[in-house]
Amino acid sequence: MFGRKKDEAAAQPAAAEELTETPTQGKGAPTPKRSAQVASRKRPLVHTDRKAARNAARAERLAAQERLRIANETGDDRYMMARDKGPQKRFARNFVDARFMAGEFLMFAIFAFLIFSLVMPSSAEIQVGITFALWGVLGITVLDAFIMTRQLKKRLAAKFGQVERGVLWYAAMRGLQFRKLRVPKPLVKRGQDVG
Template sequence: MFGRKNGSAAESAGQPEEQPAAPLAGKGAPTPRRKDQEAARRRPIVPTDRKASKAVERQAAAEERARTRRALETGDERYLPYKDRGEQKRFTRDVVDARFNVGEYLMFAALAFVVISFVVPQASEAQFYILIAFWVVFALVIFDTFWLSRQIKKRLTAKFREVERGTVWYGAMRALQFRPLRLPKPQVTRGQYPS
């Protein structure tokens, strides 16, 4: 009922039989045998010349490290480490690098505190004031980092509408590093905020 009509039924109905179109051209070559394909892909699991293989691997790793190091200095997004890639991370780096951060100098303050505490006698009143000064600097760093985190989140939301996870923390940790030692290297000068 729903199947095709037989050829004899079509002729008996008075309709001429349809001729198939010209035969389709083949793919031009026979299908390769599985055995031949597997033989073409076969390679030794362990290279025959291990020394040469190790040298090639070392050379490739050295080139990759050099490319990453150049990217960290120039800011080339293609070869940056995964944790530093992306528009939001670049924007955050520029915001952090454009401002003066109190956290940059925390390590210097801690080092000065240690040196002074060795020089000043333990029982003196000066030791108390030095300790208070260090805690004041530490509190300033915490406040400055908190303020910076809020500013980064606000700017990222205004520019990108949403903030990628970990970007604010990335900026806060960058602010605690001494500017000349930051990687990727700062691409903006102080006061040159990104738009």
Template sequence: MFGRNKEATETVADQSAKSTEKADPRAGKGAPTPSRKEQEAARKRPLVPNDRSAARVADREARREAQLKTRAALDTGDERFLPFRDKGPQKRFARDFVDVRTNLGEFVMFIALAIVVLTLFFPDASLVSVTFIIFWLMVVAVVIDSIFMGRRLKKRLIAKFGTVDQGVVWYATMRSLQFRRLRLPKPQVKRGQKLD
């Protein structure tokens, strides 16, 4: 049917049977071929397990183990178990690039806290206005520092990798605004260390 030659089909089948016999000298099934019904039954798994409480416990344990691996990876920088947002060689380089510098963004939260404390204990209008001017000057300085850091990072990424993945510079900028000890994944380089 459909232009097949019966003899050619039989010849191909004989050749494949001979090649399997040559490959395995112990050729021989030793058991009857399972019926289609038996094969389908063997492949079936219930959508809802019979023992739901055991399945729930197993699921909770698997989730807990995955969370522990992710947490350990955030501490050690192990690429295999990092969350998707932190994976990749460019993001690793961006993290290291941010972590070797002293960024102005790290100190914004401290200055904001100092301003809140000053306005609570010294509600003098002139002092409050001066502290807010200082705060806004600090914000402008952080923005300028972030722009220059982003440009330098982009140049280094192009020199090292040939291209810049989307979102890497923004990822580094957001990391530079965090206090160093609270950054995740934790810094793997020291301040001032030379990057290759």
């Protein structure tokens, strides 16, 4: 019983020597006080140099606008607005841009009907004819958009499995814009197969 303690006591200094021989890894510096950590993270709510802060904010805003402009021209999803991001919306844009849409010229047609209604004599028959022609153009535009969205829905379901919410409305609204004024800019030519 007494011999056992002597063996353990002799074994402990050997173990202590082994521990001191292995290098200890630490952070190499004392832990900073909490007040020092809090002070290092503090930033003023209002910058002391307002002119420099305004210039920095303006430069950051201009850089973001430039990134967005380039993304709208090249189709880069990383910097596009949230409403234009995603593979389904890219496919919808290309699908609409490859077609000829009646809605592209809707605003021009409405402007022409407005001019005709002001220039033509104010007889009731002519005004009724102009009104019915305008309703006919609107009907053709709605029918064209409906047919396009049905075709797009089938293509999206075949390619992606399911259709994300809002993509068909996004495509219909793009179809109502004049091709040269569309943002993001069209990347496909009319009649091109979008796959």
